Amino acid sequence: MDLTNLVSDFFKTQSVISKESLRAERELQDYHDSLVDCDNFPTCDWCGEAITEDWYEIDAGKTVDIVCPECIEMCRKERK
Incomplete structure (x- = not known):
């Protein structure tokens, strides 16, 4: 070489x-x-996505559902 x-x-x-x-x-x-x-981001109990912004806590009786802003209207409609 x-x-x-x-x-x-x-x-x-x-x-x-x-x-x-x-x-x-x-x-x-x-x-x-x-x-x-x-x-450490919570996940939405409705869609399963990580919530990186504000979220809502909905009293579901024995539990509290954590819901993202995109799912809150759907959650409210079902609860009525």
Whole structure:
């Protein structure tokens, strides 16, 4: 092997390492974001989505339903 081939192989290897490093960083960031997304937000008892804004607590007798703003009208109609 001559020096040119060694240098070429070195840079190819460095390129692969850089690409894999960036991929691993993205995967780690995606994993971190997925943990943050489910961070202590209540879920709507009607649609099951995480509520990240205001919510309503509806007395359902023995329990209290937590309802998101999108489902509150539907909940009120059913309770009548």
